[in-house]
Amino acid sequence: MKAPRDRITIRDVARLTGVGVGTVSRVLNDAKSVSTVTRKHVLAAIRRLHFRPNAQARRLLRRRSDTLCFVLSNRAFLHVFHAHIFNGVERAIEALRQNVVCVAIHYPPSLPPGDILLPSILEEHGWTDGLILAGAIYPNFIRRVKTLGIPFVVYGNNFAMCERQSFDQVRYDGLQGEFNATTYLIDRGHRSIVFVGDTTLPWTLELERGYLRAMRAYHLTPIEVTAHRPGSEVEYGEWAASEILSHRRRPTAVLAGNDPIAFGLWRSLRRQSIRVPEDISLVGFDDVNEALLVDPPLTTVRVPMEGIGEACVKQLTQRMEHPCDPFVCRVLPTELVLRGSVRTLATTTSNSVRTRKMKSYTPG
Amino acid sequence: MKAPRDRITIRDVARLTGVGVGTVSRVLNDAKSVSTVTRKHVLAAIRRLHFRPNAQARRLLRRRSDTLCFVLSNRAFLHVFHAHIFNGVERAIEALRQNVVCVAIHYPPSLPPGDILLPSILEEHGWTDGLILAGAIYPNFIRRVKTLGIPFVVYGNNFAMCERQSFDQVRYDGLQGEFNATTYLIDRGHRSIVFVGDTTLPWTLELERGYLRAMRAYHLTPIEVTAHRPGSEVEYGEWAASEILSHRRRPTAVLAGNDPIAFGLWRSLRRQSIRVPEDISLVGFDDVNEALLVDPPLTTVRVPMEGIGEACVKQLTQRMEHPCDPFVCRVLPTELVLRGSVRTLATTTSNSVRTRKMKSYTPG
DNA sequence: CTGAAAGCGCTTACAG
DNA sequence: CTGAAAGCGCTTACAG
Numbered sequence: 054m055k056a057p058r059d060r061i062t063i064r065d066v067a068r069l070t071g072v073g074v075g076t077v078s079r080v081l082n083d084a085k086s087v088s089t090v091t092r093k094h095v096l097a098a099i100r101r102l103h104f105r106p107n108a109q110a111r112r113l114l115r116r117r118s119d120t121l122c123f124v125l126s127n128r129a130f131l132h133v134f135h136a137h138i139f140n141g142v143e144r145a146i147e148a149l150r151q152n153v154v155c156v157a158i159h160y161p162p163s164l165p166p167g168d169i170l171l172p173s174i175l176e177e178h179g180w181t182d183g184l185i186l187a188g189a190i191y192p193n194f195i196r197r198v199k200t201l202g203i204p205f206v207v208y209g210n211n212f213a214m215c216e217r218q219s220f221d222q223v224r225y226d227g228l229q230g231e232f233n234a235t236t237y238l239i240d241r242g243h244r245s246i247v248f249v250g251d252t253t254l255p256w257t258l259e260l261e262r263g264y265l266r267a268m269r270a271y272h273l274t275p276i277e278v279t280a281h282r283p284g285s286e287v288e289y290g291e292w293a294a295s296e297i298l299s300h301r302r303r304p305t306a307v308l309a310g311n312d313p314i315a316f317g318l319w320r321s322l323r324r325q326s327i328r329v330p331e332d333i334s335l336v337g338f339d340d341v342n343e344a345l346l347v348d349p350p351l352t353t354v355r356v357p358m359e360g361i362g363e364a365c366v367k368q369l370t371q372r373m374e375h376p377c378d379p380f381v382c383r384v385l386p387t388e389l390v391l392r393g394s395v396r397t398l399a400t401t402t403s404n405s406v407r408t409r410k411m412k413s414y415t416p417g
Numbered sequence: 418m419k420a421p422r423d424r425i426t427i428r429d430v431a432r433l434t435g436v437g438v439g440t441v442s443r444v445l446n447d448a449k450s451v452s453t454v455t456r457k458h459v460l461a462a463i464r465r466l467h468f469r470p471n472a473q474a475r476r477l478l479r480r481r482s483d484t485l486c487f488v489l490s491n492r493a494f495l496h497v498f499h500a501h502i503f504n505g506v507e508r509a510i511e512a513l514r515q516n517v518v519c520v521a522i523h524y525p526p527s528l529p530p531g532d533i534l535l536p537s538i539l540e541e542h543g544w545t546d547g548l549i550l551a552g553a554i555y556p557n558f559i560r561r562v563k564t565l566g567i568p569f570v571v572y573g574n575n576f577a578m579c580e581r582q583s584f585d586q587v588r589y590d591g592l593q594g595e596f597n598a599t600t601y602l603i604d605r606g607h608r609s610i611v612f613v614g615d616t617t618l619p620w621t622l623e624l625e626r627g628y629l630r631a632m633r634a635y636h637l638t639p640i641e642v643t644a645h646r647p648g649s650e651v652e653y654g655e656w657a658a659s660e661i662l663s664h665r666r667r668p669t670a671v672l673a674g675n676d677p678i679a680f681g682l683w684r685s686l687r688r689q690s691i692r693v694p695e696d697i698s699l700v701g702f703d704d705v706n707e708a709l710l711v712d713p714p715l716t717t718v719r720v721p722m723e724g725i726g727e728a729c730v731k732q733l734t735q736r737m738e739h740p741c742d743p744f745v746c747r748v749l750p751t752e753l754v755l756r757g758s759v760r761t762l763a764t765t766t767s768n769s770v771r772t773r774k775m776k777s778y779t780p781g
Numbered sequence: 782c783t784g785a786a787a788g789c790g791c792t793t794a795c796a797g
Numbered sequence: 798c799t800g801a802a803a804g805c806g807c808t809t810a811c812a813g
Contacts, residue, residue: 108541110790177472474806
């Protein structure tokens with residue numbers, strides 16, 4: 054650290070200008086009650102001394118830090134999805150002239166709330182005015198955070214549903230998104246549609262529900278590959294491909310729980326000379342950048358990741374202003390992005406499908 | 418905000434325990450000069466009151482914030498590359514029990530340093546102990562940052578070379594990396610090798626120099642597509658493909674300035690039924706996740722992005738401890754990752770190539 | 782080992 | 798419009 058002695062303070066500015074420190078402070082804070090001449094002199098002294106006010110001292114008095122904290126639980130920091138959410142957070146924060154601090158935290162779901170040890174940024178107060186909780190969040194952490202008395206908002210899709218009403222949430226509508234995707238496939242003449250994804254993950258479970266709802270609505274038999282497996286998403290897709298191909302009848306379409314699974318699936322199929330979409334149609338979920346790179350590009354469901362980040366900031370700001378409002382759960386819509394990985398089957402579309410289609414999904 | 422009145426302070430703890438505030442403070446700071454009994458009582462009171470020390474007040478006295486700031490200049494926040502760097506930063510920071518704050522800043526390269534307006538986190542002091550500058554950085558900003566008197570380190574590849582010696586830098590060795598990639602292609606029998614990339618970008622320019630150096634070393638004629646173009650990297654690659662195919666003789670290999678350019682190229686080629694690597698070999702740069710998804714996977718040069726982030730933190734920490742040490746420029750090596758997008762041509766490899774090969778690149 | 786006091790660098794009523 | 802003073806919530810010599 055630099056020698057702390059030579060720091061120049063508001064007192065130095067006051068002395069040089071020949072005014073009291075209060076006046077300097079007023080200039081700093083744009084108080085209207087300062088004469089133009091005085092202000093000009095003070096400003097000159099500030100410039101001459103290269104004075105920069107001390108943030109700590111100001112915030113100590115103001116009782117707010119103008120800083121929000123992005124807390125990522127139990128996750129490698131900032132993989133694509135969270136990077137995008139963080140982007141949205143950053144953008145919204147910047148517009149509000151606030152700052153954002155990041156912290157990663159790791160804890161087992163079974164640890165008693167009181168035993169979760171927090172980084173100083175959460176343990177002390179004054180660091181941050183509000184929290185955005187993302188990553189894999191468990192109830193014990195939420196309980197712990199509540200004791201902090203800091204307003205917070207939860208990115209809800211990664212959270213296992215319970216306690217819905219006791220805090221603010223932002224989430225995307227995975228259920229409706231997958232329902233729409235399924236309906237779209239049905240409308241294109243598909244009847245034998247597989248859902249692929251590890252449903253022990255809450256966000257995948259939600260998609261499965263959307264899938265099942267649509268299949269049932271059309272009296273179709275669900276076919277699923279949903280076991281839990283270690284390894285990457287892409288590997289999951291590769292494995293799922295072999296599962297699917299072991300079936301007596303090959304399905305005409307597959308809904309992958311996310312885009313990487315779709316890529317893994319696709320790669321396996323290609324190795325077996327099964328073409329997408331000619332031999333089998335494929336729909337992803339999330340719409341990550343890679344979806345555009347495959348050939349043909351992947352039809353998928355777009356999740357408004359940056360929008361989620363922005364909504365978190367918005368909701369958090371509102372909560373800070375109105376601490377006693379009822380808790381809200383903002384649900385952002387997804388969007389079915391039609392690209393090239395789905396084939397329209399030459400089948401008669403039943404009237405009921407036609408009719409329902411109008412209500413259930415809106416292709417771009 | 419919550420009503421600020423009911424905040425409990427160190428004084429409340431002291432009163433409840435029946436000791437002075439100094440003693441409470443000593444317990445908080447793990448000073449050894451507190452009797453076991455007193456400490457126990459104080460701790461009990463802290464727990465009972467849910468006391469959390471005020472970070473502002475502590476830092477005001479300590480004269481350090483335990484916070485580093487990641488400053489991203491003139492860039493959409495956190496695209497892949499920077500997300501990975503930030504990952505490395507976060508990891509290193511966490512190990513040091515520090516915090517990291519993020520801020521984006523935008524300014525034209527031509528603005529006088531004094532006129533660049535800074536976010537409060539940089540304008541005030543006390544917010545952060547050190548800066549990591551990333552993004553597209555220009556000399557005017559560096560000059561401005563210097564007036565702040567905060568230690569900083571620059572992620573150097575995005576910076577246009579000049580003033581190399583007047584501040585700390587961390588960078589990857591793009592020149593050597595591309596030199597190795599080029600040499601590798603030559604060793605595989607390629608002679609007609611195209612370099613593709615917008616060389617108005619400093620990091621691409623560096624790659625071009627590595628390419629040229631290798632080509633000259635083997636007395637081969639460089640072929641380049643390096644014009645500046647608006648649009649995405651992928652689009653750049655697509656455009657470059659058409660440029661390349663308009664040549665009288667089709668080259669046998671292409672070095673793309675980064676992976677997205679390679680993907681764009683690849684896609685264009687595929688549309689013309691030109692296969693990789695059978696008809697043309699392709700090498701990328703960076704090694705982003707997508708490189709593994711294409712089929713066959715892309716041979717590319719891996720940039721240690723997380724390592725860059727970690728090195729930045731390490732260098733910055735060192736600078737903070739030794740403000741007067743000479744400036745350093747840490748250069749991290751890249752690694753040629755051999756995958757499936759390069760074909761070995763059935764040509765006689767000259768002796769000179771064989772010999773040089775040993776020195777110039779080390780395939781994984 | 783511990784208390785009382787000064788002080789960190791600001792802001793903000795309170796008088797004028 | 799402006800100065801003197803109290804105070805934000807801590808830490809840290811200074812005495813004991």
